Amino acid sequence: MRTTRLTATFAVFLLAIASLVVVGCGSSDDTTGSTGGGGSGESSEPLSVGSDIPYPPFEQGKAGEYTGFDIELMEAIGEKIGRTPEFTDTSFETIFRDVAQGKFEAVISAATITEEREKAVDFSNPYYLSEQAVLVKEGSDIKSLEDLDGKTVAVQQGTTGQELAKEELGGSEVRPYPEGPDAVNALKAGTVEGVIIDAPVAQNAVEKSGGVEIAEKVPTEEEYGIAVAQGETELLEEINKGLEEVLDDGTYKTIYEKWFKLEPPKAIFSASHEAE
Amino acid sequence: MSEFFNQYFDFNFMGEHFGEVFDAFLKNLLIFVVAGALALTLGLFLALLRQLPGKKFMPLRAVTIAYIDVFRSIPILIVILLISGGLPYLEFIPKDIRIPHWFGQPDPYWYGVLGLTLVYSAYMAEVYRAGIEAVPGGQVEAARSLGMSHGQAMRHVVVPQAVTKIPAPMLNELISLLKDTTLVSVVAFGEAALIAREIQAETFNASAYVLAGIMFLVITLPMARLVDKLIKRNQGKITRGSHIEVA
Numbered sequence: 446m447r448t449t450r451l452t453a454t455f456a457v458f459l460l461a462i463a464s465l466v467v468v469g470c471g472s473s474d475d476t477t478g479s480t481g482g483g484g485s486g487e488s489s490e491p492l493s494v495g496s497d498i499p500y501p502p503f504e505q506g507k508a509g510e511y512t513g514f515d516i517e518l519m520e521a522i523g524e525k526i527g528r529t530p531e532f533t534d535t536s537f538e539t540i541f542r543d544v545a546q547g548k549f550e551a552v553i554s555a556a557t558i559t560e561e562r563e564k565a566v567d568f569s570n571p572y573y574l575s576e577q578a579v580l581v582k583e584g585s586d587i588k589s590l591e592d593l594d595g596k597t598v599a600v601q602q603g604t605t606g607q608e609l610a611k612e613e614l615g616g617s618e619v620r621p622y623p624e625g626p627d628a629v630n631a632l633k634a635g636t637v638e639g640v641i642i643d644a645p646v647a648q649n650a651v652e653k654s655g656g657v658e659i660a661e662k663v664p665t666e667e668e669y670g671i672a673v674a675q676g677e678t679e680l681l682e683e684i685n686k687g688l689e690e691v692l693d694d695g696t697y698k699t700i701y702e703k704w705f706k707l708e709p710p711k712a713i714f715s716a717s718h719e720a721e
Numbered sequence: 722m723s724e725f726f727n728q729y730f731d732f733n734f735m736g737e738h739f740g741e742v743f744d745a746f747l748k749n750l751l752i753f754v755v756a757g758a759l760a761l762t763l764g765l766f767l768a769l770l771r772q773l774p775g776k777k778f779m780p781l782r783a784v785t786i787a788y789i790d791v792f793r794s795i796p797i798l799i800v801i802l803l804i805s806g807g808l809p810y811l812e813f814i815p816k817d818i819r820i821p822h823w824f825g826q827p828d829p830y831w832y833g834v835l836g837l838t839l840v841y842s843a844y845m846a847e848v849y850r851a852g853i854e855a856v857p858g859g860q861v862e863a864a865r866s867l868g869m870s871h872g873q874a875m876r877h878v879v880v881p882q883a884v885t886k887i888p889a890p891m892l893n894e895l896i897s898l899l900k901d902t903t904l905v906s907v908v909a910f911g912e913a914a915l916i917a918r919e920i921q922a923e924t925f926n927a928s929a930y931v932l933a934g935i936m937f938l939v940i941t942l943p944m945a946r947l948v949d950k951l952i953k954r955n956q957g958k959i960t961r962g963s964h965i966e967v968a
Contacts, residue, residue, distance in 0.1 A: 538922040542728075565925050597827075599909065603922035618827065620909035621919065631909070634809035636820055636828050 492528040494519055495549040497537040500625055502649045502704045503555040508534065514645075514704040515553045518572060519671070521696045522687035536623070538603040541565045545674050551684065552672040555643060557605050557665075567677065568670030569684045572697075574710050575667040577606055578647035579660045580640040582632060587639055589661045593617060596638040599628035605667060606641040626650075632657060645705055731928040738920055738929050745916035746936045752830065752902040752912070756837040757895055763838065764845025765880075771846065772853060774871055785846075792843035798904050801836035805829065805908040833905030841898050848890045852883030889951040896941050896948075913937075 496515060498504040504513040511532045523530045533549055537556075544552045545565050557575065558568045581587045587596070590609075595616040600607040602621035610619045620637060622628040629650045631637045639660070640647070647659050671688075673681050691697045692714055701709040735742075770785040792800070805828075809819050821831040856879050864874035906915035913936065917929035 538918050542921075542925055542927075561923075602909075602915070602919065620827075620829065621911075621915065622909045623907055627907075627909070630806055634806060636805070636809050 489527060489529070491531045492523055492551060493533065493549040494530045495533050495535045495540055495543055495552045496554040497540060498532070498534040500555055500646065501653070502645055503643075504532075514573075514700060515555060517700045517704075518691065518697070519551075519553045521691045521700065522671075522684060525687035525690045526683045528683075537601075541672060544672055547674060550673060550677070550680060555646075555669055556672060557667040558670040559605075562672070565675070566672040567675050567681055568672050569681060570688060571668035571670055571713070572688055573669035574713055575665065575669060576644040577609055577641055577663045577665050577667075578644040579663065580629065580632060580642060580647045580650060580657055581638065581660045582635070583656055583658050585638070585658075585660065587660050590614075590641075590663055592660070593639045593641075597636070599631045599637040599640045601625045601628055601642060604642070605665065606643065609663065609665065610641050629654060629657065648705070728927050729931050731926055734924075734926050734928045735932045738932065741920065742913055742916055742929055742932050743936065745911055746913040746933060748830070748910070748912045749899070749902040749937075750940075751826075752833055752837065752905060753895075753899045756834045756841065756902070757898055759834070759838040760841035760845050760898070761891075763842035765849050767842060767846035768849035768853060769875060769880075771850060772875065789843045789846050792840050793847070795840070797836060797840045797901055798907060800840055801833055801904055801908060804836050805832040808832070827910070829905065829908040829910035832908050833902070833910055837898060837901060837905075841894065844894050844897075845891070848887050848894060849883065851890065852887035853879055855886050856882045886955070889948045889955065892944055892948045892951070896944050899941060899944075900937060 496504045496511070498506070498511055498513075500513075502513055503515045504511060506512045506516075511534075516530075516532065519530045519532075530551075535543060535548075537554060540552050540554055540556070541562055542565065543549065552566070555573070555575075556562070556568075558571065562568070579587070579590050579593060587593055590613055594614050596614075597618045597620065598610050598614060599620045599622055600610050602623055604625075607619065607621055610617065620628075620631070622631065625642055625646050628637075628640045628642060632640045633654065633656055641663075642650075644659070644662055650657055651659060671684055673684070697713075698709055701707070767785055767789060770781055771789070773782055808814075809828075811819060820828045822828060823831065860878055860882070861874050864878040865871070869877065903912060903914035905912055906918070909915070913933040914930075917927075917933045920929040921927050
């Protein structure tokens with residue numbers, strides 16, 4: 446009697462599992478069906494992209510609703526090549542190692558193309574030409590980069606601004622903050638006398654935060670690129686193709702003007718073509 | 722796999738960067754020593770305030786308890802960020818205190834010391850309190866019946882006994898404090914974690930992290946062993962009875 450009961454319970458249990466499996470299969474069939482019907486085909490798989498957020502106006506916003514110049518540009522490129530970017534917030538010092546290790550497929554993070562970085566990753570054609578800015582408190586006596594020598598200077602850790610400060614300001618105490626806004630806040634709080642940081646970030650701080658001004662812009666021949674792991678030639682070519690289309694059809698100009706309130710420099714159009 | 726070892730266990734690389742990381746680690750120790758001494762002192766002070774008897778001291782006790790509860794409950798990282806970001810703006814405070822450069826150390830050092838002291842003094846107060854409450858109530862009663870004031874009883878009878886009961890938990894807190902000194906990197910103070918990050922950003926080699934970790938181990942491991950020894954000794958005292966005195 447007892448055995449029969451046990452067998453019966455077991456049978457019911459099996460039946461329940463079986464029905465679950467069937468239902469599961471049914472619903473997954475449905476999803477495949479609808480994706481296929483959408484017509485975007487096999488290339489619609491998402492593109493995982495790493496970025497150090499926040500770094501306004503290049504990347505900003507909360508998780509899931511990231512925005513900024515880099516983000517919108519990457520989305521525009523993604524549209525051209527049929528892959529929707531999915532962004533992951535990560536820290537800049539490890540970003541190239543992570544893309545090289547395959548943690549994500551691409552990096553767009555206001556990253557300057559440098560020889561040293563090219564040893565670890567491959568870069569796309571440049572998508573942005575940059576300058577460094579010397580940011581000081583409003584009404585400060587500091588008018589140029591040289592004036593900062595011997596003063597306390599804030600930079601963002603691992604950035605070109607930090608390199609510039611190390612090269613040009615031998616007599617200064619250079620403080621590397623984890624994020625750009627921290628460096629700007631240190632300036633406003635008066636614990637440092639200047640910040641060396643990417644010009645658009647400085648411009649954004651002047652507009653949004655106030656109380657600070659740009660003393661000097663230092664051209665650095667910096668070009669920003671999208672990084673992929675070495676050997677990912679196919680993906681790199683697709684990104685370059687997407688970037689070219691975005692530049693040619695005016696999308697780039699629209700995004701640029703939206704975020705920088707300026708016309709894009711003419712050189713970017715030739716810069717992104719000449720590498721071919 | 723070999724890439725992993727190249728990235729994290731490149732001993733030649735560690736040798737090349739030893740000086741840099743070691744200098745930075747000394748800064749961790751400097752934060753640790755100053756913040757540790759301040760927290761031990763302030764913590765005892767707080768614990769004693771908390772033990773003040775009678776209705777008269779109720780407000781003081783309440784403020785002390787509030788301090789301890791608040792600082793035990795806020796992440797140290799946030800405390801340090803709030804101090805370094807907020808304190809300099811308080812213009813009614815003299816500039817030398819808002820943006821301190823005492824003893825040749827830059828302001829991020831002092832913001833870190835202040836943040837860690839605020840939080841760890843609250844932790845330490847709880848450790849002292851455990852020690853004080855472990856002294857049997859009869860001791861205080863006896864001291865008071867001899868005509869000692871509350872303060873005298875604390876000073877001559879309770880606290881000397883209390884501190885013999887707590888070296889182990891105290892050392893545990895100190896180990897945590899030493900490790901937490903790396904949090905001061907968020908305000909751009911060039912201690913070991915920040916320098917290791919910087920070395921990695923420049924060279925794409927993470928071995929400096931491991932090197933910094935080893936330096937911490939060299940200090941904290943003996944401390945942990947010592948904690949074990951102290952606990953064992955204390956248990957011996959309890960289980961075998963008080964007639965066995967260990968000097």
